[in-house]
Amino acid sequence: MRKLFMAIVIVLLISGCVKEKDASSETKGEPEQTSEQEKETEATDTAQDEEGDAEKATSELGDLEVKLSGEAIIEEDQIRIEGESNLLPGSSIYSGGVTDGGFASSTFIDTAEVQEDGSFSFEFSGISTSTTVKLNLYTNNQTEEHYGENLEKATGPQVYVTDTHGEYEVKAEFYIDVDQPMPYTIPIEIPQWQEKPDDYGEPEVWMEAEVDSDHEYLYFHGETNLVEGTRVGGNLRKASGIIDAFSFGFTRINPDGTFELRVPYYKLQKGMYMPIRFEPKNNVWEDVLDTYGEHGEKLKGELVEKDGEDQYVELIVEIDAPDFDPPKDVGLTVEDEEVKIQMPDDLLFDFDESTLKADAKKTLDDVMKDLQKLDENTEIQINGHTDNVGDPDYNLNLSKERAEAVWAYLEKSGDVTGLDVQIEGFGDTKPIASNKEEDGQERNRRVEIVINPN
Template sequence: MKKLLIILVIGMILAGCSKDEDSTSKANDETEEVKETEEESTDMKTTEESETETEAEEIPGLGDLEIKLHGKAIIDEDKIIVEGESNLLPGSRLFSNGISDDGFASATFIDGAEVMDDGSFSFEFSGVGKSTTVKLKVVNNREETIEQYGEFLENATGPQVYLTDTHGVFEVKVEFHIDVMEEMPYTIPIEIPEWNEKPDNYGEPEVWMEAEVDSDHRYLYFHGTSNLMEGAQVGGNLMHESGIIVPFSFGHTRVNPDGTFEFRVPYTTLRQGMYMPIRYQPDRNTWEDVIAVYGEQGENLKGDLIEQDGDSQYAELIVKLDVPDFEPPEDVGLTVEEEEVKIQMPDDLLFDFDDSELKPEAKNTLEDVIKDLQKLDADTTIEINGHTDNVGQPDYNMELSEKRANAVWDYLKKNGNVSGLDVEVAGYGETEPIASNEDKEGQDRNRRVEIVINPKKGN
């Protein structure tokens, strides 16, 4: 019996040892599994961090001193969206503003935007009723950007870095022009400019300028080169041959870093002998660097373009306009785009309100127009088009514009030698305005009969 008890005790001890070995083995296995899981997690985390670092490295040039801003502006009737890209430091800010074509600041475009981690930025503005130039510029008011680009952006480089009115202070900017008469929606590319080499005598007091001009039916576009220093303001007011200014037809700009300049001038009619005096005038230039070169009164200016005005001097380039050999009546518009010429007759010269029968005095206008049409070569293509404002029903306006265009053509062919011309007559109602219908002045301009000579394809 005693022997049996000893055997049972030994068996229990052996069984206990076996159980402990199993538990220990199981615990060790679990520990190894946890360790492997932790290692896998660590490896995964390291991989994710590496991928993040790689993605960041794939964004080239963030924070480079050679700054680049580009993108696009999407123009629609009720909103304007700017989608931009840059290599600015993330967190940098841009400020926007706008100046309408009539020279007034627009509250619509006062806003700010922050540069995202990938260098992108965006603005959204409400719709705009007037054609406007919009400027986006870097705001250097953070410690990180000041350290990188300098307090006055003096460390920044590239074609989008410009002088300002204060010596040693710079700005980084882009600009684009919104034309509200363009068919919407449309997109404006925002591009990095490519400047030419500066002239050898850039910034010297002996000033020279050259300029060319082209046009569409709304603007004259002046493209110039010079040795004027960057920031000098140039421009002028369109003039009649008699020396009288053409109202509301003016434009100014500042000279680019390479001495070039461009500006647009709105116009409604051209006449023989018109010209544009492009001036650099000291009283329009208060920039410190410009004054240092040319003098407060222009006293340092030299060269064939220099004119005297009392105690002051200014530089002036006369650009004569190439106007077709037409002499339309005083109140009739004449506009040009390449070979296409438009003679625009306001409806109140021809018709009574809401009527398509020519007024007796309309013949005075149309007789002068006949003289111009008879100068054209046989088989010249012309269109006679009627237009209205947007007051009233569209279908009614369309019909009225067709009747008025036909009334004009009936008079021309009965009273002039124009049978050799290739003529098309059409009414467009309110569909092709040349001015905003938001005010009476614009509505008056939109109510018209146009004679289009050498119409461009697609008109």
């Protein structure tokens, strides 16, 4: 009996050990992966994800909700566009450009074929004039069959109305500013429109806009219930109502009623304002004229003005300018709190000289009046600049000598000793215009007084 009892105990002990071993095996599972194995696994997962993304992108090719994006690489002597799309392979993209002066640019007239993965590319020679570049889906038998004869089947935020009722265009736009230091890259993005106003297209028109600036442009960011494609804009005006020369801009209303208007300027002055107008007589788009009348006779609202038999809409946007009064031919620009007084070098110096001309002293006396309004310890910089003609080291020394000559006169002739002043020469390293043309070189030769420098 005792032997039987001992046998039972031994069997139970062996059974328990086996179960414990099995449980331990279940807990431990597979052996831990090494770091190399983990890297291989991650690489495989990444490759599978990329393959999945590629398959997804390929499956979207030809989708009626069209997409155009990519980037433009801007260099001194070359402009490259690397584009992406979900357009049908074999479709054509047509490119064109319009300069700031409103002239068509022959540089950008070209076509590119959409590849099997939806990509496309362009290469252009460098330019000397700032230009808005537009990329359009080109209509041919293939695109008309798929997207409609007038692209009426295409959808998405990059489908726009045209001047002809019932006809559309698929496009992407970007702006090349030749005054920006090169090289640089511009993203070509798909816009995100907001909801249209509830009273979109109603004859009682409203419009509102805010404005900000950098040292080249005034930027008006607006909203309205005017229909898409309506042309708005105008000329910057002085307090007297006189047009400020070369300071004008025009744009068209976006699909959601917003608009972005860019206006170049050289000198801000107190009392300046921008009349943003919509004049039906200057619009030729069928939908616009049908909505508001060829003479604007259907227009209503507080912004409506009359000119004989014509009616137009006008929004007055006042420009906030510093309380300065710079002399003739001296520029005044503003970006946030930074103010630049820009004096062309021929206003101050003879060619290749750093001694002030006799006439320059009258100009600097007028500038002094504005500097004396500044609070004590206001930080200012006096910077000399040249074009890129000649030896860079020589230009650097000349620009510094000219900046020092300006400060020497101001310090001697007026009460500006309480200002925190720095003097610097930059030679040709900080151009504000392209050095490819004489007009740009002339703008780059200058002495700037920068107040509250960023």
